[in-house]
Amino acid sequence: MIFFYVVIGLFGLVFGSFLNVCIARLPRGESIVLPRSHCPRCNHAIRWYDNIPLISYLILGAKCRDCRAPISPIYPFIEALTAVIVCLTFYVYGLGPEFVKFALFGMLLIVLIFTDLFHRRIPHAVTIFGISLGLILSIFVPVDDQPLAWVLRHWYVYLDASLASFLGAVAGAAVGGGLFYAVGEIFYHAGGKQKEYLGFGDVMLMLMVGTFLGVPLTLETILLGSLAGSILAVTMTVLSRRFRTYAWPYGTFLGIAAIYAGLNGDRLLNWYLHFSGMAR
Ligand SMILES: [Zn+2]
Known part of the structure; x- marks a missing residue:
């Protein structure tokens, strides 16, 4: 059972990382596919090994590898939150169609909760x-x-x-x-x-x-x-x-x-x- 939670939690972290991109870009009408993520201060593209949910944030000490600009704790927070919500959904519904439905629902809502909170945009x-x-x-x-x-x-x-x-x-x-x-x-x-x-x-x-x-x-x-x-x-x-x-x-x-x-x-x-x- 623990195994399921670990796998689902990891999926949650990865999806959470994508939700971060949506929250940052959609209110500004930008594409969520291109360009690749970059540091907002030095514009350096973020290397794949610096883009691992939660872990990269800790390894980098919450700073950009290139210009040492601080990285907002909001990013790892949303990754962790997504993992928690997806695990809770699994706890309530088990593995099945309901899980898929409410995990997707939760992720859509996480995006909207934060675009409204940060940008007053839905x-x-x-x-x-x-x-x-x-x-x-x-x-x-x-x-x-x-x-x-x-x-x-x-x-x-x-x-x-x-x-x-x-x-x-x-x-x-x-x-x-x-x-x-x-x-x-x-x-x-x-x-x-x-x-x-x-x-x-x-x-x-x-x-x-x-x-x-x-x-x-x-x-x-x-x-x-x-x-x-x-x-x-x-x-x-x-x-x-x-x-x-x-x-x-x-x-x-x-x-x-x-x-x-x-x-x-x-x-x-x-x-x-x-x-x-x-x-x-
Ligand atoms: Zn930078």
């Missing part, structure tokens, strides 16, 4: 790719379609399982993206300052999350993300004046909440439904 290249992937994967890995099935049963419509799952993904996207679009429009027409904070990137992010998670877990993501974001924003504003004008990256909180919902959301939802006396 690149359409990532979300459009994610929405397509979520729709395709819904045919192979069932999306929670219970609310939709419930509605359709009342109209005496019974669907084939993969079609029901696909429609569940579409419904999730409609609910997630629709809610954010509506909120954005309301703030925009109310002329509030908030319109800058709720960009179209958040709508795209929630469309993507909806296709992967379906309606119930998408709502859970919005609830958890908003709650965590609000608590942190209020706490920090109380603690320090500096945060009064800080533009909080909503997408970062939604992304973290979506990773949680994908891995443990069902358990939380069942627990809640159990205690609120609703059968599921």
Whole structure:
């Protein structure tokens, strides 16, 4: 079993290294394939043996081999984080189609969490790719379609399982993206300052999350993300004046909440439904 975790963790590190490239380049509209990675200060191309996840960072002592410019600890952090998320996905789902789906979901979200945090950007290249992937994967890995099935049963419509799952993904996207679009429009027409904070990137992010998670877990993501974001924003504003004008990256909180919902959301939802006396 340990062997599986080591292999999957190593894959996670390698993918994490690629996610670093995506996070640095996609918000600027640059290619993620070419040119090869180079030092941002001396422009020297990074040698392959200096580009090994985690290890190179430690061997180089966090400095460029050529110009000794410091390398940001963010790079090894994202590599390690990716490995941890992929291992957690394996822990929850084991090896199978669900693992592939939620490992890909986690990696897409890691990119968006950090592009929003560092650049306040949620690149359409990532979300459009994610929405397509979520729709395709819904045919192979069932999306929670219970609310939709419930509605359709009342109209005496019974669907084939993969079609029901696909429609569940579409419904999730409609609910997630629709809610954010509506909120954005309301703030925009109310002329509030908030319109800058709720960009179209958040709508795209929630469309993507909806296709992967379906309606119930998408709502859970919005609830958890908003709650965590609000608590942190209020706490920090109380603690320090500096945060009064800080533009909080909503997408970062939604992304973290979506990773949680994908891995443990069902358990939380069942627990809640159990205690609120609703059968599921
Ligand atoms: Zn350099």
